[in-house]
């Protein structure tokens with residue numbers, strides 16, 4: 328069945344708790360996993376015992392000019408797969424039991440066998456910590472995953488091969504044989520890991536991990552504790568140093584145990600020992616080169632990835648900022664339009680508050696505000712201000728004889744006339760029903776009277792037409808008061824003009840009276 332390619336985080340090392348062997352996980356019973364583990368445990372023990380029974384423990388091999396006794400240990404392959412695909416304890420326990428029983432069967436003293444069996448779990452511990460710390464994909468399917476796998480497998484093999492010393496010590500072998508056993512042990516488990524575990528892990532690993540993640544979905548990526556990174560680095564450096572030290576120490580022991588060469592055979596043995604001795608140095612150089620390659624590749628991809636992510640983030644933030652700026656500009660324009668609308672409405676309201684709706688002239692309220700201002704200005708300038716109160720004559724008759732609508736038309740016509748015939752700076756207001764007030768800053772009494780006569784003449788000639796009725800020959804009376812001589816404030820002036828108007832009405836209408844003549 329073709330599997331979809333698993334995401335990189337699925338392929339990272341994620342140990343499962345051993346408690347899954349006896350505890351339920353949600354509604355998963357995980358029977359298959361448990362059964363597989365028990366079968367592996369039994370197989371490891373049987374294969375371990377068979378190693379001794381059938382004498383598989385060492386394969387003589389000539390490698391790089393050195394004679395080696397490669398240790399072959401099948402449970403190692405099985406248990407390493409469990410460690411990397413499922414978790415440390417899942418592989419460490421079968422490996423420990425298999426080695427323990429093997430050692431006892433081989434006749435090792437039980438107190439030594441108990442310690443001896445710890446060597447493989449020690450190597451597994453190194454594997455597990457390194458994979459957890461590096462967060463590398465476990466299946467060696469990419470260049471950096473292969474480099475990492477080889478480097479870590481070497482260091483784990485060195486730790487796992489520490490059992491060779493107990494084996495040599497309890498077996499009472501000489502220094503020369505001890506060196507050969509050590510070399511064969513670590514190299515055997517290293518090659519086994521590369522040749523069997525590597526390909527199996529590349530093929531089986533992704534399937535096992537996809538299955539594991541489907542059964543036991545991960546909740547969140549846990550941040551790795553710093554101590555694990557530190558421990559992994561320490562184990563890596565420590566493993567290389569232990570390997571160097573042990574190889575040199577054992578090599579020197581084997582060297583000094585050799586008798587001085589007296590024959591060609593002795594010289595060959597010496598040469599062979601030198602070969603084996605230098606092989607250790609080659610391995611260290613190889614592993615260090617792999618480690619440097621891995622780290623270089625890892626850091627390079629990490630940094631370029633971080634740079635790429637930062638570039639993408641910056642581009643997204645820049646687009647966002649441009650979009651926000653655009654939105655802010657739109658909002659600003661919208662706000663400006665609204666403010667303009669409000670200001671227009673406010674101006675309209677202000678205008679409505681000071682205007683008379685029928686004639687469009689200023690109303691009495693505005694007159695009360697504006698007249699004192701004009702008087703103050705005139706006071707500062709030492710100027711005169713003429714205030715006229717005018718009243719249409721016999722206006723009641725217009726209403727009575729031609730209707731209220733005609734009356735309104737006449738009022739509007741008077742307002743138009745006043746606005747047309749007043750100078751800029753003068754202003755007119757509707758003072759009452761058919762009463763108007765004209766304020767003429769800077770005008771003298773005579774100028775005002777002359778202007779009013781002109782208005783009277785135009786008004787008399789005016790022809791107002793409404794609903795087929797024409798009306799003309801109209802007149803008005805007016806009273807004039809001039810600041811400052813007729814009053815020094817608005818109400819005094821209006822009173823004086825009102826009184827003059829009263830006189831004009833009393834004297835027969837259609838005339839202009841000055842307050843000064845009272």
Ligand SMILES: Nc1nc2c(ncn2[C@@H]2O[C@H](COP(=O)(O)OP(=O)(O)OP(=O)(O)O)[C@@H](O)[C@H]2O)c(=O)[nH]1
Nearest residue numbers: 718719720721722723724726731732734735760761
């Ligand atoms: N059509 C109309 N008539 C108004 C308005 N305001 C006041 N009037 C009328 O104006 C008339 C004023 O009448 P009066 O005060 O007797 O004055 P008059 O008839 O002009 O007489 P004199 O002022 O004495 O010449 C009344 O009939 C009011 O109803 C208005 O807005 N429209």
